[in-house]
Amino acid sequence: MFKPLSLSASVLVAVFFLSSCGDGHNDHGHSHDANKEAAHGHEHHESSHEHSAESGVQLNDGARWSANAETTSGIANMNALIADFADWENTEACSELNASLEEEFTGIFKNCTMTGEAHNQLHNYLIPMKDLLKRMQSEEVEEREEAGKKLVHHLGTYQQFFE
16 A cells, blocks of 8 residues: 655655756756645645645646746657556566666656746646656566556656646
8 A cells, every 4th residue: 555755755756857867967047845735735835736646746826837848748758668668577578667667757856947936836736656667666466557657647647737
């Protein structure tokens, strides 16, 4: 069953993701306060934003955020890799799938050029995926399959928040 991250684990995950975007320099024209973001679940409490309860992603005053082409392509590639996967009992096939998904996921961060609030919201969208990818490496078939199905669903929400 899904286990929520502790606050300290959330802070570590947030620090990792927030510091790994782009060329390795955390210079996107804004500062990150990982402790504050983790403590507040990455949510801004403004009534003009709609958000996903699963990831904390919010719309831009009801509109989708502009994403760079590499991010959109990476998400599409991840979706294509997992959308029709059904061989959850095959540990080797799952491992190969996970390696391919991780490569795309890493590429999204490596090629990130987004800045400002759009960048923050992208991280809100991406953070839950890291746990799902980890859970897909489980020895338990049911855990792998459940995480995979949740990842498929999560990837399917990308277009609701980004264009």
